[in-house]
Amino acid sequence: MPAGMLALLVNLEDVPIMPKVSSQPETSDLAVPATAPTRIERFKARLPQVQGILRQQSTLIALFVVVLFSFIRYDNFDTITIYSMLNFNAQFGLIALGMTFVIMTGGIDLSVGGIAALASVVAALASPHGFFYALIAAIIAGTLVGIVNGFIVGWMRIPPFIATLATLYIVRGVALKLINNAASIDLDQKSDFTTIAGTTLGNGIFNPPIPLTIPLLVIAFLIGIFVLRYTRFGRYVLAIGGNPEAAKLMGLPVKRTLFWVYTLSGALSGLVGVLLAINLNGGSATEGNGWELIAIAATVVGGTLLTGGVGSVFGTLVGTILLGTIVEILQLENNYTLDHGGGLYLNSFWQDVIRGVFLLIVVLLQSRFQQKRARKVT
Amino acid sequence: MQENDILLQMEHITKRFSGSVALSDASIHVARGEVHALIGENGAGKSTLIKVLTGVYRYDEGTIFFDGQTRAFQSPQQAQREGISTIYQEINLVPFRSVTENIFLGREIFRWGLLNWRKMHIEARALLERLHISLDVTKPLNTYNIATQQMVAIARAISFKSKLVIMDEPTSSLNEDEVATLFGVIRQLKEEGVATIFVSHRLDELYAICDGITILRDGSTVDERPINTITRLELVAKMLGKDLGSVQKSGLTSFDASRHRASEEVLLDVTGLRAGRKLQNASLSVHVGEIVGLAGLLGSGRSEVARAIFGADSLDAGTVAVNGKEVHFRRPEDGILASIGFCSEDRKIDGIIPDLSVRENLTLAALPTLTRYGIVDRKQQEEIVDHFIQRLGIKTAGPEQKIRELSGGNQQKVLLARWLCLNPRLLLLDEPTRGIDVGAKSEIQKLVEELAEGGMGVLLISSELEEIIEGSDQVVVLRDGITVAKLPREGLTQDAILTAMAHGEAHSDAGENV
Amino acid sequence: GGGGSSSNNTGSSSNPSCTPGSNTKLVKISKAHKIAWSQNALDGAWRFAEEASIEQQAQQHGYQLLKANANNSDVQQVQDIETLINDRPDVLLVDPHTEDAEAKAILDARKACIPVIVVDRDVNESLATPGRDFATFIGSDFNKQGQLAADALIESLGGPSTKATIVELSGTTGSSPAILRGGGFDGELASKAPGIKIVAEQTANFARATGQQVMSTLIQQYPNIKGVFAHNDEMAIGAITALKASGKHPGSDIKVVSIDGTKDAVNLVLSGEEYAVVQSNPRLGPLVFQTLDQYLKGQDLPAWVVQQDKVFKKADGSAAAYLPDAF
Amino acid sequence: MIRLEQRLTAFKTRNLRNIGQDYGALIALVVLILFNLIFTRQFNSVIAITDLLVHVTPTLILGVGMTLVIATGGIDISVGSIMGLTGILTYLIFSGKLFGIQNIVLGTAVAIPIALAVAALIGAFNGLLVTRFKVQPIVATLIALIIVRGVAEVTVNGFQFAFLSAPIVSWLSGNVLGFLPKQVILMSVIVAIFAWLMHATSFSRYLLAAGGNQSAARLAGVPVNRILIIVYTLSGLLAGVAGLAFIAFDSAANPVSDGLGRELDAIAAVAVGGTPLTGGRATIMGTVVGAIFIQLIRQTVVALNVPDNIASVIIGVLIVLAVFLQRQRQA
Ligand SMILES: Nc1ncnc2c1ncn2[C@@H]1O[C@H](COP(=O)(O)OP(=O)(O)OP(=O)(O)O)[C@@H](O)[C@H]1O
Numbered sequence A: 001m002p003a004g005m006l007a008l009l010v011n012l013e014d015v016p017i018m019p020k021v022s023s024q025p026e027t028s029d030l031a032v033p034a035t036a037p038t039r040i041e042r043f044k045a046r047l048p049q050v051q052g053i054l055r056q057q058s059t060l061i062a063l064f065v066v067v068l069f070s071f072i073r074y075d076n077f078d079t080i081t082i083y084s085m086l087n088f089n090a091q092f093g094l095i096a097l098g099m100t101f102v103i104m105t106g107g108i109d110l111s112v113g114g115i116a117a118l119a120s121v122v123a124a125l126a127s128p129h130g131f132f133y134a135l136i137a138a139i140i141a142g143t144l145v146g147i148v149n150g151f152i153v154g155w156m157r158i159p160p161f162i163a164t165l166a167t168l169y170i171v172r173g174v175a176l177k178l179i180n181n182a183a184s185i186d187l188d189q190k191s192d193f194t195t196i197a198g199t200t201l202g203n204g205i206f207n208p209p210i211p212l213t214i215p216l217l218v219i220a221f222l223i224g225i226f227v228l229r230y231t232r233f234g235r236y237v238l239a240i241g242g243n244p245e246a247a248k249l250m251g252l253p254v255k256r257t258l259f260w261v262y263t264l265s266g267a268l269s270g271l272v273g274v275l276l277a278i279n280l281n282g283g284s285a286t287e288g289n290g291w292e293l294i295a296i297a298a299t300v301v302g303g304t305l306l307t308g309g310v311g312s313v314f315g316t317l318v319g320t321i322l323l324g325t326i327v328e329i330l331q332l333e334n335n336y337t338l339d340h341g342g343g344l345y346l347n348s349f350w351q352d353v354i355r356g357v358f359l360l361i362v363v364l365l366q367s368r369f370q371q372k373r374a375r376k377v378t
Numbered sequence B: 001m002q003e004n005d006i007l008l009q010m011e012h013i014t015k016r017f018s019g020s021v022a023l024s025d026a027s028i029h030v031a032r033g034e035v036h037a038l039i040g041e042n043g044a045g046k047s048t049l050i051k052v053l054t055g056v057y058r059y060d061e062g063t064i065f066f067d068g069q070t071r072a073f074q075s076p077q078q079a080q081r082e083g084i085s086t087i088y089q090e091i092n093l094v095p096f097r098s099v100t101e102n103i104f105l106g107r108e109i110f111r112w113g114l115l116n117w118r119k120m121h122i123e124a125r126a127l128l129e130r131l132h133i134s135l136d137v138t139k140p141l142n143t144y145n146i147a148t149q150q151m152v153a154i155a156r157a158i159s160f161k162s163k164l165v166i167m168d169e170p171t172s173s174l175n176e177d178e179v180a181t182l183f184g185v186i187r188q189l190k191e192e193g194v195a196t197i198f199v200s201h202r203l204d205e206l207y208a209i210c211d212g213i214t215i216l217r218d219g220s221t222v223d224e225r226p227i228n229t230i231t232r233l234e235l236v237a238k239m240l241g242k243d244l245g246s247v248q249k250s251g252l253t254s255f256d257a258s259r260h261r262a263s264e265e266v267l268l269d270v271t272g273l274r275a276g277r278k279l280q281n282a283s284l285s286v287h288v289g290e291i292v293g294l295a296g297l298l299g300s301g302r303s304e305v306a307r308a309i310f311g312a313d314s315l316d317a318g319t320v321a322v323n324g325k326e327v328h329f330r331r332p333e334d335g336i337l338a339s340i341g342f343c344s345e346d347r348k349i350d351g352i353i354p355d356l357s358v359r360e361n362l363t364l365a366a367l368p369t370l371t372r373y374g375i376v377d378r379k380q381q382e383e384i385v386d387h388f389i390q391r392l393g394i395k396t397a398g399p400e401q402k403i404r405e406l407s408g409g410n411q412q413k414v415l416l417a418r419w420l421c422l423n424p425r426l427l428l429l430d431e432p433t434r435g436i437d438v439g440a441k442s443e444i445q446k447l448v449e450e451l452a453e454g455g456m457g458v459l460l461i462s463s464e465l466e467e468i469i470e471g472s473d474q475v476v477v478l479r480d481g482i483t484v485a486k487l488p489r490e491g492l493t494q495d496a497i498l499t500a501m502a503h504g505e506a507h508s509d510a511g512e513n514v
Numbered sequence C: 001g002g003g004g005s006s007s008n009n010t011g012s013s014s015n016p017s018c019t020p021g022s023n024t025k026l027v028k029i030s031k032a033h034k035i036a037w038s039q040n041a042l043d044g045a046w047r048f049a050e051e052a053s054i055e056q057q058a059q060q061h062g063y064q065l066l067k068a069n070a071n072n073s074d075v076q077q078v079q080d081i082e083t084l085i086n087d088r089p090d091v092l093l094v095d096p097h098t099e100d101a102e103a104k105a106i107l108d109a110r111k112a113c114i115p116v117i118v119v120d121r122d123v124n125e126s127l128a129t130p131g132r133d134f135a136t137f138i139g140s141d142f143n144k145q146g147q148l149a150a151d152a153l154i155e156s157l158g159g160p161s162t163k164a165t166i167v168e169l170s171g172t173t174g175s176s177p178a179i180l181r182g183g184g185f186d187g188e189l190a191s192k193a194p195g196i197k198i199v200a201e202q203t204a205n206f207a208r209a210t211g212q213q214v215m216s217t218l219i220q221q222y223p224n225i226k227g228v229f230a231h232n233d234e235m236a237i238g239a240i241t242a243l244k245a246s247g248k249h250p251g252s253d254i255k256v257v258s259i260d261g262t263k264d265a266v267n268l269v270l271s272g273e274e275y276a277v278v279q280s281n282p283r284l285g286p287l288v289f290q291t292l293d294q295y296l297k298g299q300d301l302p303a304w305v306v307q308q309d310k311v312f313k314k315a316d317g318s319a320a321a322y323l324p325d326a327f
Numbered sequence D: 001m002i003r004l005e006q007r008l009t010a011f012k013t014r015n016l017r018n019i020g021q022d023y024g025a026l027i028a029l030v031v032l033i034l035f036n037l038i039f040t041r042q043f044n045s046v047i048a049i050t051d052l053l054v055h056v057t058p059t060l061i062l063g064v065g066m067t068l069v070i071a072t073g074g075i076d077i078s079v080g081s082i083m084g085l086t087g088i089l090t091y092l093i094f095s096g097k098l099f100g101i102q103n104i105v106l107g108t109a110v111a112i113p114i115a116l117a118v119a120a121l122i123g124a125f126n127g128l129l130v131t132r133f134k135v136q137p138i139v140a141t142l143i144a145l146i147i148v149r150g151v152a153e154v155t156v157n158g159f160q161f162a163f164l165s166a167p168i169v170s171w172l173s174g175n176v177l178g179f180l181p182k183q184v185i186l187m188s189v190i191v192a193i194f195a196w197l198m199h200a201t202s203f204s205r206y207l208l209a210a211g212g213n214q215s216a217a218r219l220a221g222v223p224v225n226r227i228l229i230i231v232y233t234l235s236g237l238l239a240g241v242a243g244l245a246f247i248a249f250d251s252a253a254n255p256v257s258d259g260l261g262r263e264l265d266a267i268a269a270v271a272v273g274g275t276p277l278t279g280g281r282a283t284i285m286g287t288v289v290g291a292i293f294i295q296l297i298r299q300t301v302v303a304l305n306v307p308d309n310i311a312s313v314i315i316g317v318l319i320v321l322a323v324f325l326q327r328q329r330q331a
C-alpha cells in the first residue's frame, strides 16, 4: 500500500487511547472566561492522538520489518507465497474484523470458527444451484447464527462468553447433522462454483494474477473502518463498550446494537465459510477449531482493548497479517535450513512455542505504552 | 397553577425494591417553564422518582401524566424522544469517548449519510461556550475533572430540544461560579418555556432558582407548593419530619470550631509537594486535634494533595512527615498502616464496591484489625456496622443490602464510616458532605468535631465555604497546585479565602502569605 | 539466492517429462533429494509411530525431509501443501486429513511437476486418480479392518448363530477411519451374524478418557451387553477400565475387540481382558520408501499399495509374537 | 426495636440473595436428575453416582480455581494446557526419564510436588502479566495456553506415554471403604477448603473487592496486585492437581490432548453455577452444581444413545437455559 493511502487509513482510525489517561485530569479552565485554545494548546491536545497513531504504526513497522527480513532471507518469499499467505489469512482477517466490533462492545464471540464450518457445509450443499446461491445461503446461515447470538446476549442478558460457547456447540452439531456425520462434503463439480472461485484479478497485467480474496479482504476492512468512524452504529459500539450503563441512560439502543454486532460477526463468519468451501473445494463440519483465539490474538495485536470502548479496525488487519507472516516465516526457515543449512529447523511443536513467545513480546511492548501513561493507582 | 399549562403530573407513585419500599404514594406536579425543586433527605426517593419517570424503573402503582396524555415510558430512550432529558445523579457519560461524542451520542449530525465531525465539534464547542467553558472537545471525556464532566453532562442535557430537563444534584461537584452559570442557563430555558426539575441539598440554590417545590419523606410527598410560601425552617422541618422547634437554624453548618482546641503537637507536616501536572508546590501542616480546611477552585489540586499524602499517587518531589518523622508511602496500605484515613471525592469511581454489602463495604479498610489468622471476626464486624448505621443514620434495608442499592447520600455515609471505624489519627476528607442532606450533614459535622476533640487531625476539602470557615482552625488555600495562603481562624472571612483562591494572595492582614 | 535456484534445478532437471502448469499425465522423475511430508495431525501414539517411521526411513534412504503438521485442520493442511509446493521438493508425501479437502492441493502439486504419494488415508479418487494425478496410495484397508474386527468378535461370542447385544465406540465423528471401520464392521456383522445386535453406538473421539467415560455410562444403561467394539485401542483400554470399575469381567463376561495394535492393548490381550486386536500398522515408512524407489526406477505402481494388517489374539500366540514390535 | 427490625429484614434479604445465587443452577440440576431417574438407568447404583463424581473431578477442580479468577473480574484459559504439562512432567520424572530416579515410588514422590510447583509458577506468571504489565487476563492466559501446550509437546516431541501400573494410578484411582474413589475425596476436600476460604477469610473479601471495583479497593488499602497474583497462582496450582487426577484416571499422559479445551468446561460450570463473569461475586457451591450439571448432561445423552451431533446441540441449549434461569433469579 502507498504511504499516503496508509496515512489516510491510520488517520481515519479510531485511535485507541489507553484508559490510563482517565486518571490524568486536566486543569479545567472553568474559572477563565471562554477563549479559543492557542495553537500550542491545540497541538498539546492532539498529542495523545499523535502518540496513538505512532502506536498504530509501531505494529505496522513491525510488519514492514518482518516482511523486509523475509524478502532478504528467503528466495521463495515471492508473490506466489505472499498471495497464498494472504489468501489463507483472509479467512482469519474477516473473522477478526467481526470479532473486533464484538470486542469493542466489551464482548467476545467464540462461535466464529463453528459458524464458518457450518457455512462451508451449507455452501457445499447449495453449490449445485451455482456459486451465488451458495454464497447467499452460506452468508444467511452465518447471519442466522449471529442473530441467535445477538438475541441471547442482547435480550437474554447472558454473558457473551457463555452465549457464544453454547452456540458453538449447537452449530457444530447442526453442521454434522446436515451431512449426517461425514466430516466433509464435496462441492458440486459441475456447478460454476469452482470456476468462479478460481477467478483471479488482473490476468495478464499481474503475474501471477491476484486471487479475489485479497481485494475482498481490503474492501471489507475499508468498509469496517468507515463504519466505525462515520456511522452512528460505530459510535454506539464504542459507547456501549466504554460504559454500558451510561449508554443505556443516554438512551442508546444497547440491546439492538449488541444484536447487530453479533449478527455482523456471524455474517462475516458465514462469508468466511464460503472462502473455506473454496479452499477445501467442499464443506467441512469440523473445521475452524481455535479460530476464535487466532482472531482475538490478531485483534489484540492490532491494539483493541478487550475491555471494550476503544478499538482499531485497521490495527486488526495489520495484526492478522503480522501473525500470518510469522507463521509463514517459521515454515520458510525450515526450507531455508534444508537448502542452505545453517538455519533453524523447528518442528510443528516448536513453532507453537515460538508463536506464543512472539505474541508475548508484542503484548509486553504494548503494555509499556500504557505504563508510560499510568501514574496514579486509580 | 392552571390546568392547561401543566406539563408533568405524577400521582400516587409506588415503587418497591426487593429490599425496600423506595416510593409509596409520591406525587409531583410541574408546569411548563417552571423550575421545580425536588427535595428530601438521603434515601427519600428523589432519584427513584426520577428514574421511574424516565423509564429506568417500572413503577408498581400510580399514574404519570406528561404533556397532555398519560404515559408510562418503557426506556430512557423513549423518555428522551418524548422530550425529557435527564442528568442522572452520578455522572453517566462514556469516559473513553471524546467530549463531542458524549454530547452528541444518540442524535449525531450527518452529511451524506456519514457523521459530520466538523459540524459536531463546532456545535459542541458552542454549547460549552454557553456554559462559559472552552476546552478541546476532541479529547476523551475522562481527561477532564468531575466538575468539567458534570458541565459536559449539563451541556448534553440542555442541547436536546426538550420540554423538561431533569437535574439530579447537578451542583454537588460545582463551585459558586459554575453554579451561577448553570442558573443562567436554567433561566434561559425557562424563557424558552422549558421546565426544569432541580434536585439539590443546598437550600440557597433552591431559593435562588426554583418556583415550586416538592418535599419527599420516606418515599411519599409530604408537601408541594410555591417555594416563596415556605421558610427554610419549615422546609427542613417537613423534610426531616421534625417539629419547627427542634430544627436549628439550617443553611449554616453545625460546626463550632471554638469548641475544640488544637494542640501544639504537629501531626502532619507537608512541604513542597510536587506530583504530575497538578501539584506544583503544596505545603501544609495539621496539628493534633486540628481541623485544617483546604480551599481552592476546582482543579486547584486539592484532591491531589490528599491523594499524595495518603500514598495513592507517587510524589515527584516534596516531603511528608507524620509525627515529626518523614514517611514515604508508596501505596494506600502504607498510609492506612500509619493510621491515616482518606475518604475520596468520587464515590462511584474511587469509593463503593457496588456488589458487596453495606457491612463489607463499611469494614473493608478495617479488615486487618478484624481478622485473626486471616479469619474474619464476624461478630465484632457486625457490632461495628450496626453502631455506625445507627450513628450516621444510614438508611438501608439492613447491613446485608448491596451498597449499590443505597441512595447516593447513604452510600457516602457508608464510605465515611469505612474510615471513621478505623479511628485514624489523621483523616483526609475530600468533599465529605457532598450530596448529603442537611440533617445528615450536621450529624457528620458534629462527628468530625468530636473526633477532633478526641485528638484526631482532620484535613477537610470542601467546595462549601461555610463548611470550611466554620469548621476549620486553619484554612490552607491552593491555587494551581501551589499553596498560596495559610489563614488562621481568627478574622477568617469569605472574601479573604475567595481572593486567595482567585488571585493567590490573601488581603486579610491576619493571613500570612506564602 | 543460489540455494533456491539450486533446489529449483533439482526440481526441474529431474523431470524433463513435465512442464509446469500443464495438467497432462503423471509426473515422472528419476532422482529425488528433498522430500516434503504433510502430516494431518500429531495427536496420539499411532501418529507418532507413523511420523517416526517416515522420518527414520527418509534418513536411512538419505533424503532431506521437509515436514508440516496440520493439527487436524483441512484448510491448514491445504495451506501446508501449498507452502511445501512452493519449497519445490522433488516428491510430496501427503497423509490427508479427509478424503476430499486435500485433493485440489494434490492436483496443484501435479501442476507444479511434483509427484505425490498419498499415505495412510486415501483421497477421493473421483477428484484425484492414482496413476494419473498422484503416484499411488499406500495404506491399510480400514473397511477390511472393520470386517476383521467383526469376525473376531463374532468368534469370541460363539459363532455366527449366537444371539447377543454389543456396543460400538466409534472414532471422531466424520473421520474417514471412523466411517470406514464402522461401515466394515456393521456390514460384516449384519451379513455374518444377524443375531448380534448393536444396541448403542457412541463416539469417544479415539480418546482413552472419553472411552472410559462413555463406557461407564453405557454399561449402566445396557448392563447385559456381551461385547464391545472400539474403533481404536485407546478407546478400548478406557472401556475396559470402565467395565472393571462397574464390576464386570472383561474377557470372561464381556468380549472387547479393537483396532490398532498398541503395546497397552496387546498387553491387555495377553492378560485376557481384551479378546483381539486388529492391526493397523502405523510403520508405513518402509513400504513408502520402497515404493518410492520403484517409482523412481520407473516401474509402474498399483493404484493402491495395500498395507496388510493382521489380527492378534492370545489363543494362537500371535499377540505374544507381535508384542515386541507393538508401538 | 428498629434494631431488631433491621436485623430481621437483613436476615431475609441475605437469605433471599443467597438462595437467589444458586437457585437457577439447582433447579436445573434437580430437573435433570429427575429426568434421569425416569428415563435412564443413571443412579441405579452407588457406583453410578461415584462414577459421575469421578468424571466431574478434573472439571470441578479447575472450576474452583476458575471461580476465584472470575470473581476478580478476570479469566484463565490456560488451565487446560497446564493440565497437559503437569501430566507429562509427572510422568517424565517418576519414570526416571528426567532426573534418572529409578525407584518409581520415590520418583512419584518427587514428581508430584515438582509438577505442582511448575503449575503454580505458570499461574504466578499469568498473575504477573495481569498485574505488573496490565495485560488483559484473557490475553495473558491465551499466551500461556499457547506456550505451555507447545512446551508440553516439545519436551516429549509429542509422544504419548502410558503407564497402566504406576503408583500414582493405584494411589489416586483406588477406592476408600470399597466404594469411595480417592479422587472424589481429593475433590471434596479441595471444594470444602475453598468454600470455607470464600466464606470466612478476609482474603475472600479482598478478592471480591478487587473484582468489584479495583480502584476503590486500592484506595481502601486492599493489596490488589498481591491478591490477583495469589488467585492466578491458585488457579494454576489447581490446574496442576486436575492434571494429576486426570493422568491417574487415564493412566496415560498425552501432551497434545490432555486437558485440551477443559478450560471451556470449567468456565461454563462457573457461569452455570451463578458466578457472574463480570466479577465481584463468587459461589463455589454454585460451581459444584454447575460442573455436575454439565457432566450429567454429557452422561445422559450417552445413556440415551443420542447421536453425537444432536447431543452437542442439546448441551448448548441446556447451558444457555441454565444460565438464563440463573440470571432471572439475580434480576
Ligand atoms: N436498585 C435498588 N434496589 C433496592 N433499593 C433501592 C434501589 N435503588 C434505590 N433503592 C432504595 O430506595 C430508596 C430511595 O433511594 P433514592 O436514590 O431515590 O434516594 P435519593 O432521594 O435520591 O437520596 P440521595 O439524596 O442520597 O440521592 C433508598 O432507601 C434506597 O435504598
Ligand SMILES: Nc1ncnc2c1ncn2[C@@H]1O[C@H](COP(=O)(O)OP(=O)(O)OP(=O)(O)O)[C@@H](O)[C@H]1O
Residues within 6 Å of the ligand: A022, A023, A024, A025, B142, B143, B144, B145, B146, B147, B278, B296, B297, B298, B299, B300, B301, B302, B303, B304, B345, B346, B349, B430, B461, B463
Ligand atoms: N473519572 C475522573 N476523571 C478525572 N478526574 C476525576 C475523576 N474522578 C475524580 N476526579 C478528580 O477530579 C479532580 C479534578 O480537580 P482537582 O482534584 O484537580 O482539583 P480539586 O480542587 O481537588 O477539585 P475537587 O473540588 O473536585 O476536589 C481530580 O482530583 C480528579 O482526581
Ligand SMILES: [Mg+2]
Residues within 6 Å of the ligand: B046, B047, B048, B089, B168, B407, B408, B409
Ligand atoms: Mg439521589
Ligand SMILES: [Mg+2]
Residues within 6 Å of the ligand: B302, B303, B304, B345, B430
Ligand atoms: Mg478533587
